[in-house]
Amino acid sequence: xxxxxxxxxxxYIKGIGPRKARLLSRLxxxxxxxxxxxxxxxxxxxxxxxxxxxxxxxxxxxxxAKVLSANLVETKRAKMKIFExxxxxxxxxxxxxxxxxxxxxxxxxxxxxxxxxxxxxKSFVWGVGYEMHNPEYEIIENDSQGEKIHTSRIVPIYxxxxxxxxxxxxxxxxxxxxxxxxxxxxxxPGEIVQRNHLPCLRDxxxxxxxxxxxxxxxxxRGTSPYHRRLSFDELFMLQTGLAILKRAQTFTRGITxxxxxxxxxxxxxxxxxxxxxxxxxxxGEILSDMKSQRAMNRLIQGDVGSGKTIVAFSAMLQAIESxxxxxxxxxxxxxxxxHYLNLHRLAEAMGLKAALLTGSKRDKPLEEISRGEVxxxxxxxxLIQKGVEFKRLGLVVIDEQHRFGVLQRALLxxxxxxxxxxxxxxxxxxxxxxxxxxxxxxxxxxxxLPPNRRPVVTKLYRPEQKSLIYSxxxxxxxxxxxxxVVYPVIEESEKLALKDAIQGRERLERQFPEFRIGLIxxxxxxxxxxxxxxRFKRGEIEILVSTxxxxxxVDVPNATVMLIVHAERFGLSQLHQLRGRVGRGAEQxxxxxxAYGRLSEEARRRLxxxxxxxxxxxxxxxxxxIRGPGExxxxxxxxxxxxxxxNLIRDAGLLDAARxxxxxxxxxxxxxxxxxxxxxxxxxxxxxxxEIFRTG
Ligand code: ADP
Ligand code: MG
Numbered sequence: 063x064x065x066x067x068x069x070x071x072x073x074y075i076k077g078i079g080p081r082k083a084r085l086l087s088r089l090x091x092x093x094x095x096x097x098x099x100x101x102x103x104x105x106x107x108x109x110x111x112x113x114x115x116x117x118x119x120x121x122x123x124x125x126x127a128k129v130l131s132a133n134l135v136e137t138k139r140a141k142m143k144i145f146e147x148x149x150x151x152x153x154x155x156x157x158x159x160x161x162x163x164x165x166x167x168x169x170x171x172x173x174x175x176x177x178x179x180x181x182x183x184k185s186f187v188w189g190v191g192y193e194m195h196n197p198e199y200e201i202i203e204n205d206s207q208g209e210k211i212h213t214s215r216i217v218p219i220y221x222x223x224x225x226x227x228x229x230x231x232x233x234x235x236x237x238x239x240x241x242x243x244x245x246x247x248x249x250x251p252g253e254i255v256q257r258n259h260l261p262c263l264r265d266x267x268x269x270x271x272x273x274x275x276x277x278x279x280x281x282x283r284g285t286s287p288y289h290r291r292l293s294f295d296e297l298f299m300l301q302t303g304l305a306i307l308k309r310a311q312t313f314t315r316g317i318t319x320x321x322x323x324x325x326x327x328x329x330x331x332x333x334x335x336x337x338x339x340x341x342x343x344x345x346g347e348i349l350s351d352m353k354s355q356r357a358m359n360r361l362i363q364g365d366v367g368s369g370k371t372i373v374a375f376s377a378m379l380q381a382i383e384s385x386x387x388x389x390x391x392x393x394x395x396x397x398x399x400x401h402y403l404n405l406h407r408l409a410e411a412m413g414l415k416a417a418l419l420t421g422s423k424r425d426k427p428l429e430e431i432s433r434g435e436v437x438x439x440x441x442x443x444x445l446i447q448k449g450v451e452f453k454r455l456g457l458v459v460i461d462e463q464h465r466f467g468v469l470q471r472a473l474l475x476x477x478x479x480x481x482x483x484x485x486x487x488x489x490x491x492x493x494x495x496x497x498x499x500x501x502x503x504x505x506x507x508x509x510x511l512p513p514n515r516r517p518v519v520t521k522l523y524r525p526e527q528k529s530l531i532y533s534x535x536x537x538x539x540x541x542x543x544x545x546x547v548v549y550p551v552i553e554e555s556e557k558l559a560l561k562d563a564i565q566g567r568e569r570l571e572r573q574f575p576e577f578r579i580g581l582i583x584x585x586x587x588x589x590x591x592x593x594x595x596x597r598f599k600r601g602e603i604e605i606l607v608s609t610x611x612x613x614x615x616v617d618v619p620n621a622t623v624m625l626i627v628h629a630e631r632f633g634l635s636q637l638h639q640l641r642g643r644v645g646r647g648a649e650q651x652x653x654x655x656x657a658y659g660r661l662s663e664e665a666r667r668r669l670x671x672x673x674x675x676x677x678x679x680x681x682x683x684x685x686x687x688i689r690g691p692g693e694x695x696x697x698x699x700x701x702x703x704x705x706x707x708x709n710l711i712r713d714a715g716l717l718d719a720a721r722x723x724x725x726x727x728x729x730x731x732x733x734x735x736x737x738x739x740x741x742x743x744x745x746x747x748x749x750x751x752x753e754i755f756r757t758g
Contacts, residue, residue, distance in 0.1 A: 067245055068095035068746065077237040085226040086234060095746070097238045098267050099292070099706050102218030105273065105281045108179040108198070109215055115153035117182050117192060124179040124213055126202070127151040129172050134164055145170075149178065156192040157185065158199070175202040177213035198229065209272075211236050216273045216281065239271050249739035250295065254723050258294060259287075266291035284709065290716060293708035297717050299747035300705070301724035302734075304501035306744075308359075309732055311502065316357025316480050317456050321383035323349075326376055328412055333372070340364075340510035341373055347506045348377045348484065352457075358482035361500045364508030365678035366642025367515065370486045371617075373508065374459045375405060377484055382414060382437045386456025386481075390440045393461070395420045396584070399592055400616050401461065402440045403599070409438055420444050423588045459484045488639065492679075492686045494714045497721055517676045518645040520653040522629075522669050531625060531654050532573055538623050539577055539604045543649065545623035547607045548640055550631045566627065567607040578602060583609040619647035629655035629672075630665040634685040637672050664688060686711060 071093055073083035083092075091097050108124040117123045127149035135144045145166040147158045158178055160166045170176065180197030184190065200213045211217075211232055222231045248255065248263040255262065261269075269275050269288035280286040284293070326345075330337070337345070344362060351358035364370045378388035390405075392398040398420050406416040417426040419441035430436050434453030439445065458481050485503060496505070523531055535545050547570065549563040567581045580603035582594045597603045599618055606621075624644045626632065632640070637655070644651035655669055671684045710717065727734070734741035 067242065068093060068098075068743075070094045070242075072097055072234070072238050075237055075241050078234055082226070082230065082234055085223060086231070088223045089221070089226075089231075094238060094242045097235060098242060099296075100220065100235070101270055101284075101289075101292075101707060103221050104219045105278065106179075106217045106219055107278055108213050108217050109276075111177070111214065113153040114151050114156050114192065117156075119182050119184055119192075121182060122180070123182050123194075124177060125149075125151060125156065126175070126177050126214070127156065128175050129170055130155065132167065132170055132172055134167050149176070154192070156182075156194065158194050158197050160196055163196075169201070170199070176200060177202065177210065179213040179217075211272070216276070216278065218271050218273075235271055239267060243268055247739070249737070249743050250298070251727070251737055251740070254298075254727070255291075258719055258723070260291040260294055261287050263291070263295075284707075284712065289707070290713075293713045294716050294720055296705060296708045296747075297713065297720035298724050299744050300498065301501060301717075301721040302728060302740075302744045303748040305725045305728035306732070307502040309728055311359050312356055314357045314480060315355055316482055317352075317384075317386065318355050319352040319380055319384040319386070319456065319482075321380050323380070323383070325379035325383045325412060329376065329379060329408070332408070332411055335512065337372070338369065338508075338510045338512055340508045341369055344373055344506040344508055345376045347504075348373070349380055351504070352377065352380055352482055357480050358484065359503045360484055361496070361503040361505050362484060362486045362508065363496070363505070364486070364488070365511070366488050366639060367646055368508040368511055370461070370488065370508060371401065371404065374461070374484060374486060375408065377482075378438055378457060378459065379412075381457035381482070384456065386454045387431070387434060387436065387452050388438050388457040388459065389445055389452070389455060390438065390459045390461060391445050392440070392442060395422065395442055395588060396582075396591060396595075396616070397461070398440055398442050399423075399588060400595065403592070403595065404617060405438065405440060414438060416440060419450070420588065455481050457482045457484065459486065461486045461488075488642070492683050492710075494710045494717050495686065497717060498710065501721070514648040515645060516648075516650050518624075518641055518651045518653050520641065520655065520673050520676070522655045522657060522673055525656070525658055528656070531656065534652060534654065535605065535623055535625065536574065538652070539574075542620075543622040544598065544601065544603070544618065544620050545605045545625065546621055546640075546643055547605060547625045548627065549607070549609055550628050563607050563609050570605060570607060574605065577604045579605045579607060581607045616643055617646060618643075622647070622649050622651040623654065624652070625654045625656060627656050628658055629669060630657040630659070630661055632668075634668050634671060634681055634688065637668070638678055638681045641672070641676075642678075 071083070072078050072086060072091060073080055078086070086092070086097075089100065091100050106122065108122070111124050111126045114125050114127065117125065128151070130148045130150055132145070132147040135146055136142070137144065143162055143164045145160040145163060147170050149156055149158060156178070158180075177200045178194055178197045179199070180194035183193045183195060185193050198212045198217075200210055212229060218232060218235070219228065220231045220235065222228055243264045246264050246267070250263065260266075266288040269286065270292060273281055273286070273288070275281060275286050275288060277286060281289070348358070348360060351360055362370055362373060374390065378390070381388045390401055392401055398418065402416065402418040406418075409416040414437040415435065416438040417431060417436040417440070418424065419431075419439055421442060421444045426436060428450060431439055432451040432453055439452075444450070460483070485500070538545060547566060549566050563581060563583060567579055570579050580594050580598060582591055586594075594603065594606070595616070598606045601620065621644050624641055626637065626640055629637065641653040644653060653672070655672060657665070657669060661669070667688055671681060675681050675684070708716065731737070734744070
C-alpha cells in the first residue's frame with residue numbers, strides 16, 4: 063500500500079472534484095480513510111428484476127426496460143415540470159415520472175435501455191397501470207460490462223446532506239472505493255486474519271459498501287463477514303493502543319512504597335468490623351502494586367455497598383506511612399463531603415490530618431497541602447485545578463470513575479511525580495465496556511458483600527397506592543430506622559409537572575407531623591448540606607427528602623427505606639445507585655419505586671429489572687441492552703477514540719478476540735516493528751490521544 067493512500071484527499075479522485083469534495087467534507091469525509099469507514103446505514107435489495115407484468119403495487123421493485131417515449135410535461139395549475147418516460151420490457155409498460163428535474167430530458171431518451179428501481183404506484187390518471195416516481199435509474203450502455211451501482215444489486219444507502227443526493231454520494235463512494243481498493247494492501251498480520259476467520263481488507267471494504275454478499279439480514283444487522291472484519295479492525299486498533307499504553311505504564315517507574323503496614327494494622331484494630339475475604343484480597347493486590355517499582359494503575363470494581371471506601375483508605379495509609387500524601391477525588395461535592403465526613407474521623411483517630419477541597423469549599427489553606435502538613439486531601443475535580451500543589455503526592459484514588467475521563471485521570475497524575483493511581487467504580491459496567499474504557503488498567507473486583515446484608519426488597523407502586531408507602535415508612539421510622547425520599551428535580555418545572563422536593567417535604571410534614579424531616583439538595587451551601595447530613599447521620603432527622611445529590615456514596619446504615627418518587631424518570635444505574643443507599647446494615651431494607659402516568663415500554667423494562675434483580679452487574683448488562691453502548695460509553699468524556707463501525711453489544715465476542723490478539727501482538731512486538739503499516743494505522747486511529755496518555 064502506498065504510504066499515504068489513506069490520507070489521500072478524495073477531491074483528487076477522478077469523478078469527485080472540488081464541489082463534491084466540499085459536500086462530502088460536510089459528512090466528515092475528507093480523506094480516503096474517512097470514506098472507507100463511512101459505512102452505509104442500510105441497504106436496499108434492488109436485485110430482482112421481474113417482468114413488468116408481474117410487479118406488485120406499493121413495493122420496491124427493480125425492472126429492466128427500454129424507453130418507448132419521453133416527454134417533458136408542464137402542468138399549468140401547479141406550475142410543475144414533470145419528465146415522463148414510458149418504458150417496456152415487452153410484457154407490459156410502466157411510466158416513470160421525475161418531478162421538477164427537467165434535465166432528465168437530456169439523460170433518458172427513447173430507444174435506450176435502462177434499469178429502474180422504485181416503489182410501484184397505481185397511475186393516478188387512469189387508476190390502473192404502473193408508475194414509479196423519481197425512481198433510481200441506470201442506463202445500460204450497449205456493450206457495457208460495467209458494474210451497476212444504483213440498481214440491479216444490493217445497493218448501499220448512505221446518510222447524506224443537503225445538496226448531495228443519494229445517487230451522487232453513492233457514485234462518489236464507488237469511485238473512491240474502486241480507487242482505494244486497487245492499491246490497498248492488508249495491514250493486518252496474516253495469522254490474525256486467518257485465526258479469526260476474517261476476509262481480507264479489500265474484500266471487506268468492497269462488500270460493505272457494494273455487497274456481492276447476498277444475505278440481506280446480515281448486511282442490515284452489520285454482521286456479514288465483511289462487517290465483522292471492519293469491526294474487528296476497529297476494536298483491534300483500540301485494544302492495540304490500550305496494550306501499548308498499558309505496557310508503557312508497566313515500565314513507568316513509580317514509587318516504591320516502603321511502609322511495613324503499621325497504620326493498616328492500627329486501622330484493623332479500630333474498625334468495628336472484619337474485612338471481607340474480597341476486601342482482604344483486593345487490598346493485598348493493591349499493596350503488592352504499591353510495593354513494586356512500577357506505577358500502579360488499578361481499577362477496583364465493586365457493587366454498591368461492597369465496601370470500597372475502606373479498601374481505598376487502606377491504600378492511603380500505606381502511602382502515608384511511606385511518607386507521602388494521598389488524594390481522593392470524587393465526582394460530586396456532596397460525595398466528596400461524605401467521604402470527608404467518614405474518613406477524617408478515622409484519620410484523626412489514627413493521628414493523621416485530612417483536608418476537604420471542592421469548588422466551593424476548602425477547610426484548610428492550600429499552603430498546608432503544598433507544605434505537606436496534610437496527609438489526605440479529599441475533594442472534587444477542584445483537586446486537579448491549577449494552583450493546587452502537593453508536597454509529595456504518592457497515591458491518587460478516583461472514586462466513581464465513570465464520571466471522569468481518561469484525560470482527567472492523566473491530569474491528576476501530573477500533580478505528583480508519577481503517583482500510583484487507584485480507580486474505583488461503584489457502577490458495575492459490563493465487561494465489554496470495561497475492557498474498552500479501562501482496558502489500560504489492572505483490574506480487581508470486590509465480589510462479596512459484607513456479611514449479614516439482606517437483599518433490599520424492591521417494589522413498584524402507583525400513586526393510588528401511596529397509603530401503603532406511607533404506612534411502611536411510618537412503621538420503619540417507629541422501629542427507629544430512617545428513610546430517604548428522593549425527587550428528580552428541585553423546583554417545580556411546569557413543563558414536566560414534576561413534584562418537587564420542596565413541596566414533597568411539606569406534604570410529608572403534613573403526613574408525618576410526629577417525625578423530623580430534613581431537606582437536602584444540590585443548590586444548598588456546602589456547610590448547610592453538611593449540617594443536614596450530619597444530623598441525618600446522628601439520627602436527628604428521620605426522613606431525608608432529597609434530590610439525586612445523594613445518588614452516590616452516601617452511607618447511613620440505619621436508613622432502611624428508599625422511596626424514589628417519579629421512578630420512571632430515572633435511569634437504571636441511577637436507580638441502582640439510589641437503592642444502594644439502603645441495605646447497608648443488618649436490618650431488612652426496602653426500595654419503593656413510585657411511578658406516575660403511562661409508562662413507556664422502556665420505563666416499564668427498567669422498573670421491572672429493578673424489581674427482579676439486585677446484582678449490580680446484572681443490572682448493568684440490562685441497562686446496556688436497553689440504552690445501547692453509545693450513551694453509556696460517553697466517548698467524548700472518556701477521551702477514547704470513537705467507535706464508528708463496531709458495536710459493543712453486537713460485537714462483544716469480537717472484542718474479546720481483538721483484545722487477545724492485540725495484547726499478544728504487543729507482547730511479542732511492542733513497537734510493532736514487524737508491521738509498519740499496522741503501526742501507522744494504529745497511530746492514526748489514536749491520533750494525538752496516545753500522546754496525551756504518555757504525558758500522563
Ligand atoms: P461502597 O462500595 O458502596 O463505596 P462503602 O465503602 O460505602 O461501600 O461501604 C458500605 C458500608 O459497609 C459502610 O457502612 C461500611 O462501613 C460498611 N462496611 C464496609 N466493609 C465492611 C465489612 N467488611 N463488614 C461490615 N461492614 C462493612
Ligand atoms: Mg463508595
